[in-house]
Amino acid sequence: MKMSTRGRYGTRAMLDIALNYEKGPVSLKDMAQRQEISVKYLEQLIPPLKAVGLIRSIRGAGGGYTLTRHPSKINLLEIMQSLERTSPVDCLDSPDVCSRINKCATYDVWKEIQESTNNILRSLTLADMMERQRTKSNKG
Amino acid sequence: MKMSTRGRYGTRAMLDIALNYEKGPVSLKDMAQRQEISVKYLEQLIPPLKAVGLIRSIRGAGGGYTLTRHPSKINLLEIMQSLERTSPVDCLDSPDVCSRINKCATYDVWKEIQESTNNILRSLTLADMMERQRTKSNKG
């Protein structure tokens, strides 16, 4: 029932890019400093995010990453799904890994859990997260 | 976002014991055959379940395991929590692993996910699962 650091760090990275949406591209170096994640590790989270078209890169000095859509048009499920396997158990994704699916009463439970988790992630956009972030910062 | 086999197998084991609630103790040998899980692996799931008082053992020939309460009085959250860490991220359990909690907007999301997952598991009793199992079996 664990979520990997890929998903967590990736979400933070995307939020970091979102918070700079108006200001231009965000470099991995800056992101790494703010998020306290190594540049090298961040580098590995980028390709999948690009592959699904959530971010765009600008190479060379002064370059970095920007969102391809407005923060209100990107939800957390898209981010998570690009970075890690979101199903709690394998049989939900590939039914052939287990021959017991039809008679397995627990199967439905894992499915329910997956759906509720996905619903939460789908309902939250980066814009929502930006708003939450602002609220938090003001309190601190 | 993965659930370990401990939790899955343990839940199936508990359901197996529940389905024999009226018939007396269930031996690991029988359970292993029905569930297609090795006796040796099942053996490892037992101690935590005993420790939290969900099952009771009867040693010696003809022995096995029985529930300590009626199946309607045991929910899946209790089972899962005894077998694996149920929080999606460590900072939910031990706030000191991360210094960013106060300013981290994503923290609240993982918390929401944990709560919705727990609510589902808490709402399902072994009696509910027995009912579902019966329905499934009749269809097959």
Next chain:
DNA sequence: AGATAATCCTATTATATTACTAGGGATTCT
């Protein structure tokens, strides 16, 4: 009493996954 069936306990190994690091190449800006 003795054979058998079961739980109990501890340790070990195997496997997989995850997290992270390293090094160098390509591109763009100043």
Next chain:
DNA sequence: AGAATCCCTAGTAATATAATAGGATTATCT
């Protein structure tokens, strides 16, 4: 030219998980 940046592939280290092994203990049954 030189610096800053992304890009790509590979490799390693650490951790966690899954599974196995062997033997000790306890109870039942004949």
